[in-house]
Amino acid sequence: MLNGRTALIVEEEFLIALDVQRMLETLGVGQTLFARMPAEAEQLRARWPEIAIAIIEARMGDPLAMQLAKDLAAARIPIVLVTGDLDVQHSFADRPDLPVVIKPVPEGALADAVRQALAVHS
Secondary structure, eight states, rough: TTTTOEEEEESSHHHHHHHHHHHHTTOOOOEEESSSHHHHHHGGGGGGEEEEEEEEEETTOOHHHHHHHOOOOOTTOEEEEEESSSHHHTTTTOOOOSEESSSOOOOOHHHHHHHHHHHHTT
């Protein structure tokens, strides 16, 4: 599905980020860029053109993560939000272009969300 392309994972918890990376590898991701917070992802902006999918941790009341999602979407990068907050999922129910997966991240749910995000941008 990802055919050796690059993924960006924005996740504060490194072990969760590694688990997401493992799941993405089963979908064919080649290289993974990691950022612990949105500001670190912004520092990787020069590499955004090579990103095929971005997985972003989102929390209600975190304007930086939401701004990062908007910036990545403006750059035409498919996005999947992951969250432990059900309110985040409900707040994006009207955005089919922005799939939301609830933590802990089930592998099948992440794969479906990646497919959905890629389909919107194809």
